[in-house]
Amino acid sequence: EAGVTQSPTHLIKTRGQQATLRCSPISGHTSVYWYQQALGLGLQFLLWYDEGEERNRGNFPPRFSGRQFPNYSSELNVNALELEDSALYLCASTRDRGQGEQYFGPGTRLTVT
């Protein structure tokens, strides 16, 4: 069974640009979660999607947004990039809506210069 996959592995952008990160959940999983892991700040919850709908978001500004497609894959968009958006962005999936063990992908390392 393939795990959670994310692309790209690395992304380098300049301040003010937009970044798009992609995630494919484990086959059969319908919920996708996005987390930000910034240096010194630990893992912080960003967004949760299930069945194509945004179900919850963490304490992040609206320039962090995303969507979930009919095949349950998901996209995270970050607009008007700031230097402090530089982080590892991790995607996780669960089989059941909002519960059960979360399996993580390898992450996308976003660097904003």
Place this chain on the structure above:
Amino acid sequence: GEDVEQSLFLSVREGDSSVINCTYTDSSSTYLYWYKQEPGAGLQLLTYIFSNMDMKQDQRLTVLLNKKDKHLSLRIADTQTGDSAIYFCAESIEGSQGNLIFGKGTKLSVKP
């Protein structure tokens, strides 16, 4: 409020047992998890325990849960150099909106 605390560093010798500790504040936790993160990688789910259990063993890993003290520990028997990584404790809260609450992670260093 929701808070998960872990000590930041632990150093052990190869072959010894490692014990990584975690405390949490929310008494309505449903599941508690241990994840491992190697340098430059994502999080690997090691094990988890349901909040009505007090112990779970899985090969070299033993999880102990003390609900009264809201204390969770992960014991790694016969620690190997390949166990060097950051270990995160996380909780899911009953009625929460899906997300896990993570501790800041414990960096385990294994000396040969």
